[in-house]
Amino acid sequence: MTNTVVLLGSRHDPVLPAAALPALRAAAAVFASDDLDQEYWVALGTTPVTEVDGPVVYLTTDLDEPYARELVAGGAAVVRTPPGTALVGAVSVMDRLRSPGGCPWDAEQDHKSLRQYLVEETYELLEAIEDGDRAALREELGDVLLQVLFHARIAAEHAEPFGIDEVAGDLVRKLVGRHPHVFGGDDPAVRDATTQQHRWEELKQVEKQRESSVDGVATGQPAVALAGKLAQRTARAGLPVDLLPEGDDTGATLFAVAALAKLAGEDPEGELRAVARAFESRVRAAERAARAAGVTSLTAEDWRAYWPA
Template sequence: MSVVVTWLVTSPRLPAGLLTAHAWDVLRSAPVVAAAANSDQTTALAAFGVDITIAGTTDAASTLTDAGGVWIASPDGDDALAEELARRMSTDPTAFTLEQLVGSWDPPGAKLLDLVAVIDRLRSPGGCPWDGEQTHRSLAPYLLEETYETLDAIDTGDAVSLREELGDLLIQPLLHARIAAEAQDGFGVDEVAGDVVEKLVRRHPHVFAGEELGDRDAYRLWDRQKRAEKTERRYATDGVPRALPALALAGKYLSRIKRAGVEIEAPSATTASTTDAVASPEALGEALLALVAEASDAGLDPELALRAAAERHAAAARAIEDKNRP
């Protein structure tokens, strides 16, 4: 009967020793072999009484295939040992049985820890000079640029591009959080993440606290919670970023005013003809605002709608240019 070699795979992003009950049963019932004497995993297992033999590739292969046992896989994949075991299995397929055991899985979002570690390395001494000299202010244009590149990927419907652009966009808040931690501003990435988790839970009691709310009540509750948190805001339009593009800014203002129940005459596109609208900047602005109001009432985003129309117009122009080329 062939011996059993168990290849134990664990997540390097979880605390060492945090394993499934089945993994612990296997570790306590078979010889355990590892390559690194002082790895976090071997140190944790030894602290819980697991007897571990430290061995290189050749010795590990011989020990495991002769008597069976558990190999604690390292994060780099242990290619040399895998190749040696494959060679021995090809020579004598009945000599041993190789089984993989997953002792711990990465939870959703675990690779965010890797990104935090990369940002830390880039900003630390010996890291990237460019990243190391950035400030909140110097990074501001890149935050805007990455946002627009993400919007472009959404518009094209290219999932591969969207995946890449979301990654580039994700770098930005992590860099800002790292810079704040270095400046001892009182927060870092954990505080940023912790604050937004608390905010989301607080503003969604119908999700996290079991309260029964309709859609309209949920929106109103969100607004009440937001006003309670932002006590320095006196007006419904306070807090809207004024750096937004004009159409988006108008849409935000109108949405906030409507949701706050402020009694004000709504702009109407029927009050001015197109000819009248272009007679002056003020008239044009009022006409555009009226269109934004109608879009908002219809649940449409005027900024995205105009972008889509502009792209269609540009595509039609390009088609004509292609047709007219000799």
């Protein structure tokens, strides 16, 4: 029997992969790296690394850690936890922060107090996507995940409780139910990505027993996105384009532009954000150029002089 290194998702990850069980049964000793949360592994009888006769199992989060490297170099098998198990560690950390003896600030929060952070983190994620910043994308995805975990943990304390398992379970049922062509065999209504999107909306309409084509549209989203979504939903329900809002006022004009863009397959919110961010960049560039030339208060002529081509 060879030695085995079990690579865990995080230091707070209490999940052992099933593939590690044979090695654990045959091990002369089970060791855990110092950075692991030992409370999870005490039941396995883990001890500090020592010299023993017979195969060992070593739990770690880092294959580059010295003892892990030594074992792997000596031919040890590596067993990895399957994707997603680190989420268990994230749930455990959130539970600890919210529980007695945890973080006072976390304990004071509720769904309403956290709303601003959900919005902020979502926009920061959007910015990372727009910038193509992979490091920021990874970090901001984690921050959005934190909001989901936080809200689910608070919901578990309600008089009508539900937790992260119920949230995840509902999501799984939704994904499976709205992809019958994947999980239930062929679905003749689905031929490509476009027909799948239509099929998704049809199944959602039946599932939620909606009475209106605009039921479920989040009216709290940015106005340009809202206009586009309403136009898309009503067009699918057969509403003629000439019934879209008309008029010479600013609101009607903006609605018409956003609606027609969405119906043309474009993303009006994304298009407007791209132009706005490009404008922001040009403003900053002009200001930098002016400062470099010793100009601190820009006139209209200065703006034109230093405006990027």
